[in-house]
Amino acid sequence: MTVARNAIALALALLAGRAAAGETPVEALKRAYPDAVAASHGDTIVFKDGTRLDTGADDPAKSFDERIAHANLRDMFRLAYPKGAALAPPAINFDPGRFRDKAFFDRLYGDCRKGEVEKRLVAVTWLAKSWGRAVKFAPEAAAALGAVSAEIDAMPPSIKHAAYPTAGTYACRGVADQGQPSMHAYGAAIDLNLDYSYYWLWDTNGKGAPHWRNRMPREIIDAFERHGFIWGGRWYHYDTMHFEYRPELSAPAR
Numbered sequence: 001m002t003v004a005r006n007a008i009a010l011a012l013a014l015l016a017g018r019a020a021a022g023e024t025p026v027e028a029l030k031r032a033y034p035d036a037v038a039a040s041h042g043d044t045i046v047f048k049d050g051t052r053l054d055t056g057a058d059d060p061a062k063s064f065d066e067r068i069a070h071a072n073l074r075d076m077f078r079l080a081y082p083k084g085a086a087l088a089p090p091a092i093n094f095d096p097g098r099f100r101d102k103a104f105f106d107r108l109y110g111d112c113r114k115g116e117v118e119k120r121l122v123a124v125t126w127l128a129k130s131w132g133r134a135v136k137f138a139p140e141a142a143a144a145l146g147a148v149s150a151e152i153d154a155m156p157p158s159i160k161h162a163a164y165p166t167a168g169t170y171a172c173r174g175v176a177d178q179g180q181p182s183m184h185a186y187g188a189a190i191d192l193n194l195d196y197s198y199y200w201l202w203d204t205n206g207k208g209a210p211h212w213r214n215r216m217p218r219e220i221i222d223a224f225e226r227h228g229f230i231w232g233g234r235w236y237h238y239d240t241m242h243f244e245y246r247p248e249l250s251a252p253a254r
């Protein structure tokens, strides 16, 4: 049943091929990053500094591995993020949000290997009433993280304990299985309590198919999704303590 339902969800997502509320990729990027993306012309976005980035072609022959390693902006929107959906094992290779256009995020947040990211990070107090330590985050995403923190902090201890201590935010590193920068390299991702975490690569040791499981409470996932974050537990290649700021895929509530 679950497999059939997920296959249908995947087919719908592929058909949609676009972001929340029927936006095109350029519309979603303009809405999500208004301080960085000034305009769009057809399939090209224009940054505030005048530089441009094309969405690239939609190539049906491009493989999953190629999209993971070299995603363009169109690939980024290929799988619609199922914000608010029931928690269930994702269909094979349904990884909405793991296709990331490196050129776009380098332009947005900087290149950590050139020291451009770390100097811009700001401190956000994570769960002031429960844990109360500062984490470093990208300025574009700091207010959203603060709003998530306030919501989780008001939850019962049995739920919010999955959210601390955090396992980290900024780290200038690539994703373990692909070598591409993760959103941690931009200071726009947070890992929560390691004790509540399942990660496909640790579970499989790189051999065999991921078998999804999860202990992250629904209330915490909902809080992040309300503020423009996506959750790594919605991926076939799951990472259930991981949340990253991707308002182009998870439109914040208005």
Ligand SMILES: [Zn+2]
Pocket (backbone or CB within 6 Å): 184, 189, 190, 191, 239, 241, 242, 243
């Ligand atoms: Zn992470």
